[in-house]
Amino acid sequence: MTRSLRIFLPLLLLAVDTAGADTLTTPSFVIDIQENCAEGEVTCDKVSYTGTSKKTGKSIRLRGKTIHSMCADGVTPCRFLGYEFRNGSTYYRVEEGGGLLIMQGKKVLLEESGKWD
Template structure:
């Protein structure tokens, strides 16, 4: 038993020593980076990415045999995504985030894509019970945007909710082209949040309207 325990300890030590930690640096003027590599079974590739609160981070991981996943860890050490292959979220803190890549079976050859964007447009809506900050993370001139963040703070409890969503538009006469902007849509599990152009907050569960509050856009 002692020999077996010592062997297990040695194997664990060797695996830990085989983990690799590297920093992802974006090229000048770039907002994204792609890394191609492979990870040995039982080890982890750890990538450090410096970012700021309220920036959006998009990560996608693909592998030749669909056998690679990653964890995303905040600068404070909290795991906010575990064993996933993609994520798109608003970052809560400043500092170095860890993307920890590992294989689910055998060795894994993978491609890791990381993108970080700043908010191009920020709007604030105040209703009776909520303060809502919306950041649009698409370039000016784009008609539609699928990278919109929502932060809603409950004025009574101080609780915060962060979501990722998109813009909403009417459809032009051809039935395809987006026309007039009408607001934003955000999904939170089985709930759908809508913030309209005229300042209404609507929360649905399926087709059932759970909450409606009229607010005012702040300058």
Template sequence: MAISFRVNYPIAIALLSFSASAAELETERFIINIESRCAEGEVSCNQMTYHGTSKATGNSIMLEGSSWHTLCADGDTP
């Protein structure tokens, strides 16, 4: 199932790999929480949650999905 949404203002976010953890990013305009509900040590996670809240309006969005990863230049290291 594909989920799409429209944002009326640009947001730039760098996503990092998380294992059984959560992280918060606070910018001038947004508070963003990214949580992984996967076991520690898993390279890919199909249980990721993104929750973003606008500081200006208080509007928020919650998305669920999976992490992506690519291999390094050596073709072996994730």
């Protein structure tokens, strides 16, 4: 196996493994994420979030975008980090690694980890 293939194979497998993963299950919520952008776009401003409470069964639907770290040039998006959504002053962040953070202003309302299905 060539050196470059050994370096990129784990990244390729990660991309394949998470490409179909659009449901995050945490202790409190089941969250469905749907990207509505053209294939091949690095960033997406047309992402929907449907979060359903396991306790009450109530759902909320939000629109948001992908979030990325920036490359060295400070302009080009590099590594995918997850998604962010807003509902008034409430901020929702769903992380690639399965984290869910819900904040209102600077107050953390919920922070928990889940698993992508």
